[in-house]
Amino acid sequence: MATILLYSSRAAAQGCSTVYGQCGGTEWTGSTCCATGSSCQYMNDFYSQCLPYLGNPDCSATYGQCGGIGWTGPSCCQSDWTCQYDNDYYSECRIPVDTSSPTSAASTTTATSTTSSTSTATTPCATNWGQCGGINWVGSTCCTDDWPCAYSNDYYWQCIPPPPASELSSTSTIPSPTTFSTVPTPITSITTTSESSGTATATATTTSSSPSSTSTGTHVRYGGVNIAGFEFGSYDTCGIHTSPPYVDATNYIAQINHFVDDDGLNAFRLPVSWQYLINQYDGGSLASNTLDQTNLATYNTLVQGCLDSGASLCIVDIHNYARFNGMIIGQDGPSAAEFASLWSQLATVYASESRVAFGLMNEPHDESCQSSDGGVIDIDTWAATLQAAVNAIRQAGATSQLILLPGKGWTHSITYLPTNSDGSGPALMGITDPAGGTSKLVFEVHEYLDSNDSGGNNECVTNNIDTSYGRAGLSNLVDYLRSNGRVALLTETGGLNDANCATLLCQELSFLNSNADVFLGYTTWAAGGFDSSYELTETPTLSGNTWSDTLLVQSCVAQCFNGIC
Structure with missing residues (x-):
């Protein structure tokens, strides 16, 4: 850790963005290089960010040798740095320089032979939809046609098409850099409503914030809430629905816009x-x-509002508990082919939307x-x-989207544990x-904080990390x-709006942040159509x-x- 901090300071002193700092985007005029241990990664047209480097670990470290007569080590550099020529016997991995700089011409022409100096061959960029990065990946990290190389998980990055201009409407809200690099202003006031049946609910007023530069080192890629409502109506856990729900997509x-703009969240189920x-x-x-x-x-309308x-x-999310009107899908209910047909139709609608997950x-x-x-x-x-x-x-045709796999x-x-029956x-x-x-x-996971893991009991008793209360333990x-080299999303968790549940939920989410190589993120339960009478409500009030x-x-x-759990 001390070495990383030393290199980060050295990079920052020379003008590179710090880890989790901005490094690109439309109208960005700051640095486009990143501190050692990170690389500039595309988030959207308006924001690229320095995130922990996940490329080829066999490349030379920053400020390490990468070429020269007699050199037999790697000629590539970690953290998107370039191999820059010093003399015939030594080239070094350094912060990228502007292409107009006289030294840039030598950055890719290092001597790798004991007898002659030859230009290093240029690796072709990955094809559209091809892999372009990930742990142990030794192929190209650029994409043809200037497609962005987008993160899927630590082991896989993919060349995906840039969003068309038509998707960037004048009313669209672009995520603020505070999603990763800043933290919100602490709560200034908490209003607690009167208790009913022993249950207290509370609201915390969101105030405008002055961005802070502090953040934790690691955190999950996705964070947000469920927006419930379209699964309502005659709702039960047997997948029985005999009347349609009332929905208010506009609300x-x-x-969602509030959660993105004011809270810095970026994922919604x-x-x-x-x-x-x-x-x-x-x-x-x-x-x-x-x-x-x-x-x-x-x-x-709701899906597009989320994207916009x-x-x-x-x-x-198909919210049917593996059943259609009580009958198990693929067994005595709808056939596997009928279930696949439903998803084929939905995938056709969203095939071009890489930010939609299924x-x-x-x-x-x-x-x-x-x-x-x-x-x-x-x-x-x-x-x-x-x-x-x-x-x-x-x-x-939906080949770029995440697909969430639910066990029983x-x-x-x-x-999911192999020891479980x-x-x-x-x-x-x-x-x-x-x-x-x-x-x-992606493995889909649900864990609540109450004693029977249902969310239906009043008291929060566990953070789900260990095996207490019959849990498997997130650990x-x-x-x-x-x-097994696999990843997961925690798509439901939550509890009452009280201090005890808040303590346990923060511990649970902090654990996810500490294990972001496995957990891509979380969406807690739930906002949307729930009002203040629902014990687990996360619906904001206006x-x-x-x-x-x-x-x-x-x-x-x-x-x-936002890193201050």
Whole structure:
């Protein structure tokens, strides 16, 4: 750590941006190089950021030798630095210089032979949609056609198309650099409402902030909340929906804009029922299983609002508990082919939106409901059903998006461990991605803070990190996924808006930040259509032009993502 700090100071002194500082974007006039140990990574057209370097570890370290007569080591440099010529016997990895500088001509013409000086061959840039980075990656880190090289996880970066100008409307909100490099102003006031049935709720007023330069060293890539509502109506955990929900997409989008603009959050999960998407509420059949264009347009308003906010991730989540009106998908309910057809239609709609992720199914479980199979999901059959959906998504042309894989057992951590009888972990490890690799297949995890992990009890008792209260422990899940080179998203967690729950939630999210190589991020439960009477509400309230967040959002959800958990 001392060495890294020394190099960072040396780089900063010479004009490079510090780790987590801005290094590019439209109208950016500051430095475009980064301190050692980091590299400039594209976030959107208006913002590139110095993030920890994840390229080829075999390249020479910053300020290390990279060429010269008799040199037999690497001729490439870490942290996007360039190999710059000193003399025939020595070239060194240094901060990139302007191309007009006289020294730049020598930066790629180092001597690598003991007998002659030859130019190092230029590696062709990666093809469109090809891999361009990641741990142990030894190929090219640039993309043809000037496509940006975008982070998927620590092991996989991909060349994706830049967003078209039509997506950058004049009303779009671009994420502020505070998402990574600054922290919000501490809470200045907390208003606690009257208690009802022993439950207290609280709101924390968000005030304007003066950006601070302090932040923690590591944190997850995505942080945000669920925007519930499109899965409402005659809602239950058996996937039974016999009446449509009332939805207010305009209000939901306003909440998202607040979370992005005022709280620096960048990820939102958008639950919706299968019945809503096909407008089928007869309590039984799928009918034609065709997307209803009116309902799709309404839901798409929310998805597009999420994208237009500048969010980095908008998750389309089918919220049916692996069931359609009580019957298990792929078993006694809709067939795997029908499930795949639903996802094929959705993937066709969002094939060009790389920031849309596909949450295949919310919380599969083994409760009986109305299933003739007794409610028990056969994990191998379920994995085959998920594989059919993955194949359909990729065949529809959606090849760049993350796909969230849900195990059974309500997607709690314990279901994925190989020692658990559910068998979810080993079964889902076998799912393959036609787009290549496994880096875009993400394990979906839900963990609540109450005693039975449901979110339905009043008292928060655990941070889910260890094995107390029958948990598997997020620490054990991290070890399992890391050993298999896989990643996860915590897409539901939460508790009451009180100090005890805030303490435990902050501990949980801080653990995720410390293990950001495995956990890509989190979306907590839930804002959107919930009002203040709901115990786990994270819905902000608007008074005039001022939004007020719930206690958990202000003290944990936003602050942990901004590095001061």
